[in-house]
Amino acid sequence: MRIADFVVIGLLVAALAWCVRRTRFAAAIECALPAMLLAFAFIPEERLRLMTIGAIGAAAFALAVVAGCRLPVVVVCGVILLRWLPLADLELLRELIVLAAALALLAAFRERTPGVAVAVLAVAVVTPIHPGRAMLFPFLLAAIVLLLRDWRWRVPAPLRAAVFAVAFALFALWPWSGVVARALPLFKRFDPPAGTTRGIGAALANGDVTAFDLPPHVRRVVVTASGENIPRMRGGKLLGTIDVVTRDGHTCTRELNVGDVSDFGFLRREQFIKARNSLPKSTPFDVYGYGATAFVKGNGRVAVSCEGRDLASLRIMGAGLPAAGRLQIESIELPAR
Amino acid sequence: MTYALLLAASLAAPPLLLAGRTFRRWLLTWCGAWVAFGILAWSAQLFRAAVDPDLALAAFAVLLLALGFAFVAFGSEVKWSAGRAAVAAFLVYAALIPAMTKTPIDGDEPYYLLITESLVADHDLDLANQYRELPHSRFGAMTHRTDLAPQQGDAAGTHGEQRSRLEPFLPLLLTPGYAAGGLTGALLTLALFGALLARSTLRLFEDEGIADATARALFPLILFGPPVVFYAARIWPEVPAAFCFVEAVRGIRQRRAPRWIAALLALVLLKLRFLLIAVVLLARAVRTRTQAAVAAALVAVPLLVVWIMSGRGWELIPHDGPAMLRGLAGLAIDGMSGIAFQSPVYLFALIAIARWRTMPAGFRLGTSASALYVFTLIGRPEWHGGWAPPLRYIVVFMPLLALGIAALWERVAAGPVALAAAWTIGLVIHGIAFPWRLFHIANGENAVGETLSAIWHSDFSRLFPSAIRTNFALLVGGIVLVIMLTIFRTGRMLRPAVFGVLLAIAFWFGLQPGSRVDFEDAHVIHRGGALYPPEYTVNRFAYRGGWELHPGDSLEFLFKAGSAQIDYASPNGATISIDGRNVVLPPTARYGSARVAVPRTGRVILGCQAGAVNVDRITHE
Numbered sequence: 001m002r003i004a005d006f007v008v009i010g011l012l013v014a015a016l017a018w019c020v021r022r023t024r025f026a027a028a029i030e031c032a033l034p035a036m037l038l039a040f041a042f043i044p045e046e047r048l049r050l051m052t053i054g055a056i057g058a059a060a061f062a063l064a065v066v067a068g069c070r071l072p073v074v075v076v077c078g079v080i081l082l083r084w085l086p087l088a089d090l091e092l093l094r095e096l097i098v099l100a101a102a103l104a105l106l107a108a109f110r111e112r113t114p115g116v117a118v119a120v121l122a123v124a125v126v127t128p129i130h131p132g133r134a135m136l137f138p139f140l141l142a143a144i145v146l147l148l149r150d151w152r153w154r155v156p157a158p159l160r161a162a163v164f165a166v167a168f169a170l171f172a173l174w175p176w177s178g179v180v181a182r183a184l185p186l187f188k189r190f191d192p193p194a195g196t197t198r199g200i201g202a203a204l205a206n207g208d209v210t211a212f213d214l215p216p217h218v219r220r221v222v223v224t225a226s227g228e229n230i231p232r233m234r235g236g237k238l239l240g241t242i243d244v245v246t247r248d249g250h251t252c253t254r255e256l257n258v259g260d261v262s263d264f265g266f267l268r269r270e271q272f273i274k275a276r277n278s279l280p281k282s283t284p285f286d287v288y289g290y291g292a293t294a295f296v297k298g299n300g301r302v303a304v305s306c307e308g309r310d311l312a313s314l315r316i317m318g319a320g321l322p323a324a325g326r327l328q329i330e331s332i333e334l335p336a337r
Numbered sequence: 338m339t340y341a342l343l344l345a346a347s348l349a350a351p352p353l354l355l356a357g358r359t360f361r362r363w364l365l366t367w368c369g370a371w372v373a374f375g376i377l378a379w380s381a382q383l384f385r386a387a388v389d390p391d392l393a394l395a396a397f398a399v400l401l402l403a404l405g406f407a408f409v410a411f412g413s414e415v416k417w418s419a420g421r422a423a424v425a426a427f428l429v430y431a432a433l434i435p436a437m438t439k440t441p442i443d444g445d446e447p448y449y450l451l452i453t454e455s456l457v458a459d460h461d462l463d464l465a466n467q468y469r470e471l472p473h474s475r476f477g478a479m480t481h482r483t484d485l486a487p488q489q490g491d492a493a494g495t496h497g498e499q500r501s502r503l504e505p506f507l508p509l510l511l512t513p514g515y516a517a518g519g520l521t522g523a524l525l526t527l528a529l530f531g532a533l534l535a536r537s538t539l540r541l542f543e544d545e546g547i548a549d550a551t552a553r554a555l556f557p558l559i560l561f562g563p564p565v566v567f568y569a570a571r572i573w574p575e576v577p578a579a580f581c582f583v584e585a586v587r588g589i590r591q592r593r594a595p596r597w598i599a600a601l602l603a604l605v606l607l608k609l610r611f612l613l614i615a616v617v618l619l620a621r622a623v624r625t626r627t628q629a630a631v632a633a634a635l636v637a638v639p640l641l642v643v644w645i646m647s648g649r650g651w652e653l654i655p656h657d658g659p660a661m662l663r664g665l666a667g668l669a670i671d672g673m674s675g676i677a678f679q680s681p682v683y684l685f686a687l688i689a690i691a692r693w694r695t696m697p698a699g700f701r702l703g704t705s706a707s708a709l710y711v712f713t714l715i716g717r718p719e720w721h722g723g724w725a726p727p728l729r730y731i732v733v734f735m736p737l738l739a740l741g742i743a744a745l746w747e748r749v750a751a752g753p754v755a756l757a758a759a760w761t762i763g764l765v766i767h768g769i770a771f772p773w774r775l776f777h778i779a780n781g782e783n784a785v786g787e788t789l790s791a792i793w794h795s796d797f798s799r800l801f802p803s804a805i806r807t808n809f810a811l812l813v814g815g816i817v818l819v820i821m822l823t824i825f826r827t828g829r830m831l832r833p834a835v836f837g838v839l840l841a842i843a844f845w846f847g848l849q850p851g852s853r854v855d856f857e858d859a860h861v862i863h864r865g866g867a868l869y870p871p872e873y874t875v876n877r878f879a880y881r882g883g884w885e886l887h888p889g890d891s892l893e894f895l896f897k898a899g900s901a902q903i904d905y906a907s908p909n910g911a912t913i914s915i916d917g918r919n920v921v922l923p924p925t926a927r928y929g930s931a932r933v934a935v936p937r938t939g940r941v942i943l944g945c946q947a948g949a950v951n952v953d954r955i956t957h958e
Contacts (some may be wrong), residue, residue: 014834024411028753029832035759037840044792047386055377157365165369169376176384190383285383 001050001175001290009036009057009207012077016064019074025067027234032060047129048177050290057081058172061166065114070252075106078121082177085291093127101138108145115160116224118167123182135185174209178294179287180266183279191282193222195335203326204240204318205336208327211315216247218311222333224284225256225316226299228326231271232265238320240327244306245313252306256316262298264328269293339391339435342400343769346432350425351405359412360545365404365914370401393434394772402429403762406557410550417549419539426569427532428558433769434524440773442520444724445503447482447570450523452501452508453515465499479520488874502738505936506606507574524570527577531569534580535560538736541583544590545697555746556958559739562730562761563680567768573725574607575732581607582614586703589622597622598631604733611733613710621702656817663811664715667804668731670814672783677814678801679728679764680735681757682742683823685749689741691822696744703737716880721805726768728773750829756836780875781806782858789847790860790881794940795895797847798858806855850895850938852957856884865890869951881928883953886913886945897957898938904953911948916941932958 007212036057043049060077061081065074079099084090089212102124109116115275123141155163173180202210214221227239240256259278266275269292287296305311318327348367374397381388405654406923409415442450451467454476459466467476467639470483477483487493490502510530514522538559559565568575581604588597601615653686669687670677679686689696690704714720715731722729737849767784769774774784782790786798802814854861857868859951866886870877883906903922905911933955935941943952 010834010837024751027751027833030752030837031755031759033816033837034756034840035836037844038763041789041844042792045387047390048381051377051386051388052379052386085819120608157361158368161365161369162372165372166376168369170381172373173380173384174375187379187383192382287384310807 002051002086002088004087004289005175006036008080008085008087013057013060015073015077016060016069019069020064020067023067025063029060029063029093030066032056035329040059051172054175054299055172057174057220058168059105059121061171062168065117069175070110071114071117072103072105074117075102075120075124078171079229080125080229081126081174082121082125082181083292085177086289086293089291089293091129092269094132094135097135098129098138099144102133105138105145106166107144108142108149115155115163116130118164121171122144122167126257128269130270130273133275144225175290176287176294177254178208178269178289179267179296181292182269182272183212183296185279186283186285186296189279189281189283193284193333195222195333197333199331200329202316202329204316204321204329205326206318206321209315209317212332213313214311215334216310219308220303220305220335221274221311221314222301222335223256223302223314223316224333225261225302225324226297226328227261227263227277227321228321228328228331229263229324230258230326231266231275231277233258233263233322234276235259239325240316240318240320242302242304243315243317244311245315246306248309250309252304254302254304256302259300261300261327263289264298266298267293267295269295297327301333339439340394340398342432342435342555343429344394344401346428347401348407349400350402350409350428350640353412353421353425353428354409354416355405355412358415359408359414363412365544366408367401367798368405370397370404381870381891385496389770391720392766392770396766399762399766399769399867402561403557406561406646410554410557417553419536419543422539422560423532423536424557426535427528429561430528430531430569431525431564432527432889434521436769438520438524441481443571443773443776444573445817447480447485447573448503449487449500449508449511449572449650450480450515450520451485452503452505453511453523456512457507462505463494463498464501465483465497468499475519483957485725495894504574504606504608504644506603507568507572507577510577511572511588523572525573527568528570529817530577530580532564534565534569534576534736537580537583537587538739541587541699541736541740542743545699545740545744546864547697547740548747551746552744555743556737558682558758558761559735559742559861561765562682564726564732565735567726567766567778568729568732570725572815577731578604578607578611579736582611582703582733584704585618586616586706586737588700589618589698590699594622594628610710610713613713614706614733617706617709618702621706625785631649631743638646656840660718661716663807664717664720665711666811666815666818667720668711668715668728670802670818671721671777671804672786672798672801673777673803673805673811674727675804677818678783681760683735683759685742685745685753686738687818688822689738689745692745696741697931700740700744703734703740707731707734707737711788712932715782721777721779724776727777734930735852748827750827750831752832752836753828754859756831756833759833778872779805780857780877780882781808781855787859788822790858793848794860794862794893795848796851796858796860798860799851799853800843800847804936820849841853850897852897853954854894854896855882857891857892857945857950860894862893864893866892866945881953883951885949885951886911887949888945891942892952893940893942896935896941896955900958901933901935901955902930902958903955904928907948907950907951909948911950912946913950913952914942914946915945919946922948928953 013032016025020026039049039052043052079102085097095150102120106120123138127137170180235258237258238255242250242254242256245251262277263278265271268278282301284301287298316329451464455464471477471483471485473855487499492500511523511526514526539552581600585597585600588600605615623629623632667675669675672678689853767770781803782798783801786801789797799808800810802811804811866884868883869883870880905922906925906928907922908924912918912920915933916936921932
């Protein structure tokens with residue numbers, strides 16, 4: 001996190017504190033500033049540091065909402081926090097349009113409640129800025145809300161509390177708001193490595209082959225791979241094949257399709273809307289970057305076995321790829337028995 | 338499991354005090370907190386954040402408790418009474434026991450417990466057989482302290498008896514609990530005293546006209562903040578003594594002689610040194626000849642008993658004068674053992690003392706009673722409490738100091754209160770997650786400074802005042818304290834944002850090379866060698882210290898270029914190198930010094946090339 005980003009965060013917290021300056025909560029919200037500084041100083045590990053700063057920021061926002069800060073202020077601060085960092089990658093004009101759209105959506109609601117603010121921020125965080133017309137999505141929603149303005153709906157208090165809790169936790173992940181915006185379903189598909197991993201680093205074009213011998217007593221191998229230059233390929237399309245040969249001469253073949261693995265960067269902010277890839281079924285959840293430009297790598301983990309037999313070798317071939325496309329074999333993992 | 342009880346207490350304690358809509362809101366928030374915590378814990382795995390699970394659970398448990406007591410403080414439907422608060426306090430203190438006993442009991446704790454064991458098993462105070470049987474005894478298995486040996490000052494009998502120098506009254510109080518439940522039973526007894534202290538403190542507030550709203554707001558900061566929270570679940574006489582002191586003050590204020598007589602007697606029996614408190618209180622309480630006779634007996638009997646048993650009457654006599662100022666400053670602002678850094682809420686109590694005349698009568702009585710005790714304490718080399726959690730020797734006064742805070746509370750701006758509360762929560766989380774760090778060697782550093790120094794390899798400890806190894810920060814801190822005590826009105830200038838800016842400046846300053854490096858400090862990268870004297874040497878603060886080097890060992894540190902003086906001890910002389918340039922150090926009988934040249938500002942490597950040397954410090958000239 002750069003100093004400029006830190007300054008922006010500080011200003012946002014100061015704005016929230018100013019918003020509730022006549023209440024007892026202002027000082028508590030201001031405490032987020034020294035708390036974030038202390039987190040920076042005391043936590044050397046970058047991910048944990050960002051997560052702690054994220055939680056502190058979310059707590060400041062939550063307190064501001066509880067203290068009755070005017071919702072337009074909360075929405076503006078929230079949109080800036082969720083979408084404008086890192087400042088180095090900010091596309092100001094587009095983001096100002098999204099901000100205006102969020103405020104329009106807020107204005108469309110008859111009642112301005114904390115739940116409405118949560119909904120508006122949720123819409124704002126997922127709104128893409130590429131292509132340009134996607135930025136108009138909140139305006140469209142605002143029009144729909146205006147039409148349904150007379151609807152009355154009560155949410156039971158326990159459900160409201162649960163929604164706020166989930167919203168708080170997801171808001172606390174604002175250091176990786178891009179991941180939350182574009183890859184939330186991947187949270188359920190996390191599959192961490194559990195055995196010995198061997199790095200490969202092979203990029204296969206159509207017809208290219210890479211092969212490995214396997215040590216004894218291996219019945220299952222997990223291949224971690226991703227695609228390169230394949231974001232427009234739809235789910236289910238063939239990318240390659242994995243052949244495993246058993247010690248007694250049996251061969252099993254497994255196809256590698258889009259959906260098993262995806263393009264490396266299809267979850268990037270610039271590529272997401274145009275990409276046709278589907279989310280990998282199983283992911284090591286490798287995160288790159290931070291803020292609105294953070295993304296999860298589109299690599300996937302594919303387990304291969306052959307009728308429970310001991311495997312002798314593994315052979316992976318690229319197939320069905322476009323001319324510039326590559327199948328990147330990152331590693332193979334031999335799960336612990 | 339360590340935090341399961343604490344998490345349960347976070348659910349069980351607040352409902353004792355909440356009702357109606359406030360209770361429902363709290364409950365929903367509590368449940369929501371669990372949902373949020375679960376998601377964040379899962380996310381930490383996803384994002385591969387290197388979370389310490391122990392610290393995370395401790396933080397979550399403390400924050401849940403803080404949340405609950407925030408509802409008690411600010412809620413509209415609260416079932417408030419001293420009795421209910423005491424029950425809530427007992428639940429929390431009892432729940433702390435697993436966390437506090439993650440590591441074996443330490444300091445004087447095992448000795449108090451050993452006396453208890455002797456009382457239960459042998460019905461005597463002779464510990465000779467206890468020491469002999471340690472490796473195979475139930476006590477040894479229970480406490481994992483089979484390394485105990487008679488302490489300095491313990492009395493030995495003519496027939497091989499071994500008596501402890503510690504007063505036996507606390508062990509006597511612990512016998513029922515210990516007999517029923519061993520170490521846990523003893524700790525539950527202390528927790529019970531903690532609950533009694535909570536009740537008495539809140540009754541004192543009521544007696545002195547403190548509003549309920551103030552009491553509710555202060556209650557968690559005082560009773561679940563340091564130092565009380567760390568002594569209420571550990572085997573020290575401090576919390577029972579605090580309870581006795583509060584009851585004595587209340588008894589004198591209400592002119593209920595049986596109450597204050599019993600309380601003062603118990604106070605002095607807990608620790609002979611508290612006689613200095615009792616004397617002053619007695620002088621304020623005595624009105625008739627009969628009472629004067631009782632007072633004389635109250636002073637003479639415990640003095641005689643303890644003198645006969647341990648011969649320790651000498652400690653009532655004040656010591657070295659010049660050290661007293663340092664001890665007083667240390668109690669207030671030392672980074673390791675001072676109020677400012679170890680229990681910042683009590684800074685408001687210091688302000689209350691400075692506004693003596695406007696304080697409630699009970700506060701004036703209590704603090705005047707403390708004067709003689711503090712006067713004799715601050716001149717002692719172990720004013721900081723020795724090998725114990727911070728502020729040990731003034732825990733007894735905390736409830737009375739809390740009364741001063743309560744009297745000031747409505748005047749204090751939200752900013753300083755929020756900062757003090759946040760720092761208090763941080764201290765509690767740290768103490769619960771890392772209870773062994775409550776004990777810190779008296780080397781002039783502190784846990785915060787050491788942690789920052791170790792992370793950034795720069796001397797952050799110098800930013801914290803130290804009365805143990807006096808530094809410039811002590812002078813600055815002392816001046817700031819005096820100014821604060823003089824001009825404080827509401828503290829509204831001390832906003833958290835301003836404090837954040839000051840922190841940022843301090844952090845930048847901490848990263849700069851220093852002009853003095855003590856080689857045993859945490860920011861120095863030690864490659865070989867050994868600490869001198871060893872870390873757990875008894876009364877280590879009385880030694881000069883340093884780092885012993887032999888050929889091949891080296892130290893790396895941040896320093897300014899130029900001429901410097903290195904202080905060292907080397908009976909046979911040694912050759913060291915500084916950034917590759919050899920320097921011959923002549924032999925010294927004790928500590929000597931030599932001039933060296935540091936070629937450049939930045940990271941410097943000091944290596945031992947020949948001989949053996951204990952290098953203490955290097956100071957820029």
